[in-house]
Amino acid sequence: MAKDKIKVLIIDDSALVREVLTEILNADPNLEVIGTASDPIIARNKIKQLNPDVLTLDVEMPRMDGLTFLSNLMRLRPMPVVMVSSLTEKGADITLRALEMGAVDFVSKPKLDVAHGLKDYAEELCGKVKAASGAKLQNYSWDSGPTLETQERHTADAVLNKREVKNFKTTDRIIAIGASTGGTEAIKEVLMHMPADAPGIVITQHIPEAFSGPFAKRMDDNCAMTVYEATDGQQILPGHVYIAPGSHHMLVERSGARYICKLSDGPPVNRHRPAVDVMFRSVAQNVGPNAIGVILTGMGDDGAIGMKEMQEAGAPTIAQDEKTSVVWGMPGEAVKQGGVDVILALQEIPNKLIGLYK
Known part of the structure; x- marks a missing residue:
C-alpha cells in the first residue's frame, strides 16, 4: 500500500513565494501542498478545513503577525511548523523567538531573487518539512537542518x-x-x-x-x-x-x-x-x-x-x-x-x- 503523503499548508503574504514553495514541495513524491494562505486569518480557517500535517509560516505577516499566530496555534492546536525566515537581524530574532514558542525548524528566505533563491534550497526545504512531520512538539525545538547542496558528501x-x-x-x-x-x-x-x-x-x-x-x-x-x-x-x-x-x-x-x-x-x-x-x-x-x-x-x-x-x-x-x-x-x-x-x-x-x- 502506498504511503500517505505529508500534507502541507503554506502561509505567506507573497504570491510569488507561495507559488515557488508549492512547486518545490509538490515535486517531492512524499509531500503534497493541500492549500495556501496569504495571512494567518485565512490560514486559521484552512487549518480547520484541510487538517494539514505541517505548516510553513512566514515570520512577518499582515493582519496578524507570525509570532501571535504561532502562539495561538501552539496553545489551541499544536502542530509542526517550519518558519520561512528572512536573513536579517530582525528576521533572526523573530525566528529564534518562534523556535522558543514551539516551531520545529526554519528555512531562510533569500533577500534577492526570491524565486531562484528558494529553488536553490529545495532539498533543504523538503527535508525539513519531512522531518517536522515526525518531530516531537515540545517546549524546546529547532536547527538549521542540513545545508543540503547536491554535492559530494565530505567527511x-x-x-x-x-x-x-x-x-x-x-x-x-x-x-x-x-x-x-x-x-x-x-x-x-x-x-x-x-x-x-x-x-x-x-x-x-x-x-x-x-x-x-x-x-x-x-x-x-x-x-x-x-x-x-x-x-x-x-x-x-x-x-x-x-x-x-x-x-x-x-x-x-x-x-x-x-x-x-x-x-x-x-x-x-x-x-x-x-x-x-x-x-x-x-x-x-x-x-x-x-x-x-x-x-x-x-x-x-x-x-x-x-x-x-x-x-x-x-x-x-x-x-x-x-x-x-x-x-x-x-x-x-x-x-x-x-x-x-x-x-x-x-x-x-x-x-x-x-x-x-x-
Missing part, C-alpha cells in the same frame, strides 16, 4: 585529518556540544543550568551565518556563563561558551598550554558548515580525556563519528534520549555507532556534566 577528513591523539599535560576541561534540529532550545536548557565557573564550552549548532550572532547573544542573556560567537584564535576560558559562526567550522587547538578556537572555511562536512564531526575530531585530538562530549537533538548523522573518536580518546560521552529529542537522528546515530557512554533526558544532562568535571 571531517576534508577539514582535519585523523591522527593519533596527543599526550596531555594540562588538566583544563572542555565540554563540546553538537546539535541540529531542535538544538537551539536544547542548548539553552543545558546552558541555563550550568554554573558561572563551569569549564569552557564549545558548541556547534547547524545555523546560518546571519543567525549565529543573535543566537549567541540570546544565550548570553539567559545563562550565568558568558557566551560568544567564536572568533579565530579566541582563547577558551572557564566560565565562557563559544558558539561556532554559521559560516565556519570551529576547531579546538592547543597554543602552548592554552586551548583556542580555530575557524575554518573548509568544505561542508556531512553537508554542513559548521559541522559537529569537525569540532568533535579536533577535541578528540587536542583535548582527549580532558573533554566531555554531548550530542543533542538533530536530524541526520553529523557528530556520530566524531563522538566515537572522542570516546576512543578517553572522553566521557553523552547523548540526549529519544523521548526528549525533537528529532533523534544525530544522537540515535551516535548510539548506533557505539560512541555514547550514557543516554540521558535533556533535563538530566546539566547535572551529569557538573558531576563529571567536579
